[in-house]
Amino acid sequence: MHELAVAESLVSIIEETAAGRRVVKVTLEVGKLTCVSVEALSFSFDLAAEGTAAHGAELEVRRTPGDALNLKSMELEETS
Secondary structure (H helix, E strand, C coil): HHHHHHHHHHHHHHHHHHHHCCCCEEEEEEHHHHHHHHHHHHHHHHHHCCCCCCCCCEEEEEEEECCCCEEEEEEEECCC
């Protein structure tokens, strides 16, 4: 199940970018030719995100043509 490896890599990138801030939402574009199951990726993301800045973050996946997988945006919790 390569979705778990994708999710773990994604969480690693998110952790580095978030720099300790809590992540509220993550938006991905996943190409139809990637053979990535959106359902399996969502499940794997929840597992990989436990205990990280992405824990509890909403994962929005947009299907696109082609074979690319892109992290489009991250919404971070506002700090005061």
